[in-house]
Amino acid sequence: MAGHSEHPHTQAHDEHDNHTDHGPEGHEGHEDHEHGGHSHGGHGHGHGGHGHSHGVAADADRRWLTSALTLIVVFMAAEVVVGFAAGSLALISDAAHMLTDAASIVLALVAMRLAAKPARGGYTYGLKRAEILSAQANGVTLLVLSAWLGYEAIGRLISPPQVEGGLVLVTALVGVVVNIAAAWCMSKANRSSLNVEGAFQHVLTDLYAFIATAIAGAIMLTTGFLRADAIASLIVVALMLRAGIGLVRDSGRIFLEAAPAGIDPDALADRLVTTPLVEEIHDLHVWEITSGQSALSAHILVTPSGDCHAVRRDLQRRLREEYRITHATLQVDHLGEDDDQQLLQITDAATATAAEHCADSHGPVHRAGPHAH
CATH class of the missing domain: 1.20.1510.10 (Cation efflux protein transmembrane domain)
Structure with missing residues (x-):
């Protein structure tokens, strides 16, 4: 992923519900947040138009x-x-x-x-x-x-x-x-x-x-x-x-920031890794901010030709619809591009270890097909 650099995330406070996605399609690796239907990218904010619903005022x-x-x-x-x-x-x-x-x-x-x-x-x-x-x-x-x-x-x-x-x-x-x-x-x-x-x-x-x-x-x-x-x-x-x-x-x-009751992080990651263009998911964390408000973060690796923005939107949609997780922080990167910038590389599933991805992987690496948790 040539020319990629890290961008600090700045939280903006908006008083309306709908924004267009201001992030350029050429920007492939970044962190995105979706909270209650709000998607915050490294370059802008994409608000899906669905507000917060908490049942009783x-x-x-x-x-x-x-x-x-x-x-x-x-x-x-x-x-x-x-x-x-x-x-x-x-x-x-x-x-x-x-x-x-x-x-x-x-x-x-x-x-x-x-x-x-x-x-x-x-x-x-x-x-x-x-x-x-x-x-x-x-x-x-x-x-x-x-x-x-x-x-x-x-x-x-x-x-x-x-x-x-x-x-x-x-x-x-x-x-x-x-x-x-x-x-x-x-x-x-x-x-x-x-x-x-x-x-x-x-x-x-x-x-x-x-x-x-x-x-x-x-x-x-x-x-x-x-x-x-x-x-x-x-x-x-x-x-x-x-x-x-x-x-x-x-x-x-x-x-203790345990996974919300009813959510198995390993099973969740195994489902998400079947999303088209997704090759690997690691450093996945899921917890509750307060009762009924779950949050998730993960590092996603996609195929070199894949559209990171499309993959991120698809994953956030699945998290929202299948698990009711509306606050998701996903770092999405391509595989095997720009070795000089030391981007994460995918390796053979039989020999890959957590150490090949980062010093402390904070959990198992998930790929399509059978793998150890």
């Missing part, structure tokens, strides 16, 4: 979350009073969990506001991962709280205190209604966001907990079996552990 998300927060805080205050009056650990644990519900929604609202801030300065992705921090905080809180409540519940199983079953039953039934209303409000928000999903899981877990507490109240009222209160608390603990582990696991994958 941020303002609508905030309204629904605020409605749920109001319901939870008002009921939580009443439940604390009734829980101590009835001597019920199940009610107190439900109230404690509702406190984490309220905290999780507040965190979600703050994180949403931070994530909406535009990218600037050193934060080139903006503060989108504030949502993941919020989700991880929610998960850790659930795990810590479940450990404390589990300890208390085991103690009550061994030596059950006197509990007013009637108060427990009535309060738990009201709690079921309140949590159904709060869960309904939150289901209207954009649950594809791990941040919103974390807060929703808090409320949903609390709903199940109130159902268990209501059953325990009915048992204590009709049979006098006081250990039912501690058993209900242990059911709450199990639900909290399940939700907390899921949130910590999912947020941890994003922080």
Whole structure:
């Protein structure tokens, strides 16, 4: 690829949706970005005309979350009073969990506001991962709280205190209604966001907990079996552990920049390398910027006579349509041209190694046909 030189990428901020491709067809090797239908080349910007779609508007998300927060805080205050009056650990644990519900929604609202801030300065992705921090905080809180409540519940199983079953039953039934209303409000928000999903899981877990507490109240009222209160608390603990582990696991994958769930990078590369004119793909990385927003980068080698621009557009289209990856950075080069500039050379597949392409290949080399990963 004669006469090729590196061009720094400059991010431009456009207020409209459609641009023509300003990059000259003669420029073969460069990096291109496509984010939400926006393709940024080394010489210009090609915007495909499809805007961003995130399901629910941020303002609508905030309204629904605020409605749920109001319901939870008002009921939580009443439940604390009734829980101590009835001597019920199940009610107190439900109230404690509702406190984490309220905290999780507040965190979600703050994180949403931070994530909406535009990218600037050193934060080139903006503060989108504030949502993941919020989700991880929610998960850790659930795990810590479940450990404390589990300890208390085991103690009550061994030596059950006197509990007013009637108060427990009535309060738990009201709690079921309140949590159904709060869960309904939150289901209207954009649950594809791990941040919103974390807060929703808090409320949903609390709903199940109130159902268990209501059953325990009915048992204590009709049979006098006081250990039912501690058993209900242990059911709450199990639900909290399940939700907390899921949130910590999912947020941890994003922080560790693992491939998005459901995407196998090797299988993805093997599919892309079958694209016409593509000879090799290496240095492929795929990760999530935040929940529901995947990104990919890769080095693509095409045949010497191939049109790099056409190949890049075809690959980005496939990534968008087949994998919903709309932020793709692809460095596209020709094979075997201009040895003086030390362009990457393709070698025989049987003898090629990652070291022939770069000092640190960051993953396997993908070519058409069977190959090792």
